[in-house]
Amino acid sequence: xxxxxxxxxxxxxxxxxxxxxxxxxxxxxxxxxxxxxxxxxxxxxxxxxxxxxxxxxxxxxxxxxxxxxxxxxxxxxxxxxxxxxxxxxxxxxxxxxxxxxxxxxxxxxxxxxxxxxxxxxxxxxxxxxxxxxxxxxxxxxxxxxxxxxxxxxxxxxxxxxx
Amino acid sequence: xxxxxxxxxxxxxxxxxxxxxxxxxxxxxxxxxxxxxxxxxxxxxxxxxxxxxxxxxxxxxxxxxxxxxxxxxxxxxxxxxxxxxxxxxxxxxxxxxxxxxxxxxxxxxxxxxxxxxxxxxxxxxxxxxxxxxxxxxxxxxxxxxxxxxxxxxxxxxxxxxxxxxxxxxxxxxxxxxxxxxxxxxxxxxxxxxxxxxxxxxxxxxxxxxxxxxxxxxxxxxxxxxxxxxx
Numbered sequence: 519x520x521x522x523x524x525x526x527x528x529x530x531x532x533x534x535x536x537x538x539x540x541x542x543x544x545x546x547x548x549x550x551x552x553x554x555x556x557x558x559x560x561x562x563x564x565x566x567x568x569x570x571x572x573x574x575x576x577x578x579x580x581x582x583x584x585x586x587x588x589x590x591x592x593x594x595x596x597x598x599x600x601x602x603x604x605x606x607x608x609x610x611x612x613x614x615x616x617x618x619x620x621x622x623x624x625x626x627x628x629x630x631x632x633x634x635x636x637x638x639x640x641x642x643x644x645x646x647x648x649x650x651x652x653x654x655x656x657x658x659x660x661x662x663x664x665x666x667x668x669x670x671x672x673x674x675x676x677x678x679x680x
Numbered sequence: 681x682x683x684x685x686x687x688x689x690x691x692x693x694x695x696x697x698x699x700x701x702x703x704x705x706x707x708x709x710x711x712x713x714x715x716x717x718x719x720x721x722x723x724x725x726x727x728x729x730x731x732x733x734x735x736x737x738x739x740x741x742x743x744x745x746x747x748x749x750x751x752x753x754x755x756x757x758x759x760x761x762x763x764x765x766x767x768x769x770x771x772x773x774x775x776x777x778x779x780x781x782x783x784x785x786x787x788x789x790x791x792x793x794x795x796x797x798x799x800x801x802x803x804x805x806x807x808x809x810x811x812x813x814x815x816x817x818x819x820x821x822x823x824x825x826x827x828x829x830x831x832x833x834x835x836x837x838x839x840x841x842x843x844x845x846x847x848x849x850x851x852x853x854x855x856x857x858x859x860x861x862x863x864x865x866x867x868x869x870x871x872x873x874x875x876x877x878x879x880x881x882x883x884x885x886x887x888x889x890x891x892x893x894x895x896x897x898x899x900x901x902x903x904x905x906x907x908x909x910x
Contacts, residue, residue, distance in 0.1 A: 571832070573833045579832075602832075628839060628883050630822050630887075633782045633887050634775070635778065637780055637827055639838075
């Protein structure tokens, strides 16, 4: 009998605990991996890369600001636009600037976690294309975009720069 | 990356361990417990109806809760087959932090049995443990109007209406009944609920499930019952 009472008491104490299981980072990002033409990892050793986009109010927003020394990077994805337009600018040490535009098409799905967590959208990437000033090609590796940003969604092949 | 605390896993392990401890340490007593007492008291001892006060209180004090009633058979003051029926409701409108509206109202059903754990089965007061199988089928509205994209600054109306869902779960129940006067009893019980199967829409897992409570792998809840012997 004492054990049963102990069990009931323990259950009540544990039941009094509550938790809100919101994702740690309540944002949905796409991950880009830089690759060389032979499939090995590319790195922005001395060059810097910036990415901007045009907002709904026609102002420019910087998504990535002159990163260098990286092989992968994250870029946000829009909630509901059917196609995002991203402007990639690569600046080399000689002061040359190369600008490309990337267009990525996607399907958007509302995602609900809890009334206590911010609403968000998950996505399925359907197509990607770009101009080719410094970008050689860009391909979709993982079309599913959600909170699990553990693998590269895009492989980005830049032209030889050195 | 999404990270979830392992509170529910810990609770499951603790509950299972405690149940095993109780069962293992009193195996002999358990056999006695399940054996029907041989005396002059008839097998069928009547019905009892009950209704819960915690669910309506939660509905008054928060944005979700239940109205729940039960019909229980009394077999020799030892076994109590029971059917519980309720209506679960959640209505959170335009949450002040997230702006989300969540609405559902649906019935739920439980069936199971309680066992009187008292040494003297025919005493006026009872201590009991029991099991339940439970089911609900429900529709949910999840809405968030004017959701603003923080980067692109577009706005969209987010959500679904009438999303069809269902859940099956079982419950382990421990409780007491105390006779007040005449046919009136008051009692409380604590329930450990474990989700067996659930079907939900494409938008994600629902938040409140009628009869189960806030959606998770498991849940602990309590009832306070007014019981009338018939």
